[in-house]
Amino acid sequence: MNVAVVTVGDELLAGRTTNTNATWLCERLAERGATVERVTTVPDRVADIARVVNEYRAEYDAVVVTGGLGPTHDDVTMAGIAAAFGRSLETHDAALEWLENHGYSRSDLTDGTAKLPAGARALHNEEGVAPGAALDSVYVLPGVPAEMRAMFETIAPEFTGAKTYRETVVADEPESALLDRFDELHDRFDVSVGSYPGESVRVEIVSADEATAAEAAAWLRERVDEPS
Known part of the structure; x- marks a missing residue:
C-alpha cells in the first residue's frame, strides 16, 4: 500500500512549528507495512490543498492529510478536500450527534465545526472537538498531535502491507x-x-x-x- 502524507499549515512552512506529525505518521504507517512515498507541506490555501490532494489520490493508494481542521478563518482543509472532490461542505449529522453525545450542545459549538465534504465518513475526535473525515482513499486528521494520533489509531487497520x-x-x-x-x-x-x-x-x-x-x-x- 503506497501512501502520501500531506501536512497543512503556514506555521510549518514558516518554521514556527516542527512537523512532528509527518514523522510520527511515517513511522506508524511503516509499522503497518505501508510505504510512504511522499511527504508534502502546503499552506493554508484551499487551491493548494485541492491541487495536491487531487494529484496524490490519483497516484497513491491512500492520502493522509493533517492540519487545518476547525471552524476558524484559517482552518480551510475541509474546504480544500471538498474542492478536490468537487463536493460541497455540509453539516454532518453523525459528527454533530457524536459531539452532542460527548457533552457539546449545538449552542456550544462554533458554526461550521461539524461541516464535512458531502458523502464523507466522519472520524470522531476523542481528544478534541473538530472531527476528521474519510472520503474514498483520503483521510483528513487534525493538526494537534494528540488529536491526530488518537484519530489515526481508529483508522490504522485500514493501512496494510507486507511487514518489513x-x-x-x-x-x-x-x-x-x-x-x-x-x-x-x-x-x-x-x-x-x-x-x-x-x-x-x-x-x-x-x-x-x-x-x-x-x-x-x-x-x-x-x-x-x-x-x-
Missing part, C-alpha cells in the same frame, strides 16, 4: 570507505541498505524476512569498526 524488518549497524568509518562492503552486502543478502552519516555512520538494513535482516546486520557488524 529493520536492523541498525553503526560504523565509525567514513561513509565512502564502506561502499565496497555495502556492495557485498547487497550481493549476499536480499536487503535494502541506507546509510546516514553524522559523527558516525548509521546503516539501516531492511528486509521482508526477519532472519535475513538479522543475518545481514551480523555479517556487516563483523566487518566494520564500531564506535567504542
Whole structure:
C-alpha cells in the first residue's frame, strides 16, 4: 500500500512549528507495512490543498492529510478536500450527534465545526472537538498531535502491507570507505541498505524476512569498526 502524507499549515512552512506529525505518521504507517512515498507541506490555501490532494489520490493508494481542521478563518482543509472532490461542505449529522453525545450542545459549538465534504465518513475526535473525515482513499486528521494520533489509531487497520524488518549497524568509518562492503552486502543478502552519516555512520538494513535482516546486520557488524 503506497501512501502520501500531506501536512497543512503556514506555521510549518514558516518554521514556527516542527512537523512532528509527518514523522510520527511515517513511522506508524511503516509499522503497518505501508510505504510512504511522499511527504508534502502546503499552506493554508484551499487551491493548494485541492491541487495536491487531487494529484496524490490519483497516484497513491491512500492520502493522509493533517492540519487545518476547525471552524476558524484559517482552518480551510475541509474546504480544500471538498474542492478536490468537487463536493460541497455540509453539516454532518453523525459528527454533530457524536459531539452532542460527548457533552457539546449545538449552542456550544462554533458554526461550521461539524461541516464535512458531502458523502464523507466522519472520524470522531476523542481528544478534541473538530472531527476528521474519510472520503474514498483520503483521510483528513487534525493538526494537534494528540488529536491526530488518537484519530489515526481508529483508522490504522485500514493501512496494510507486507511487514518489513529493520536492523541498525553503526560504523565509525567514513561513509565512502564502506561502499565496497555495502556492495557485498547487497550481493549476499536480499536487503535494502541506507546509510546516514553524522559523527558516525548509521546503516539501516531492511528486509521482508526477519532472519535475513538479522543475518545481514551480523555479517556487516563483523566487518566494520564500531564506535567504542
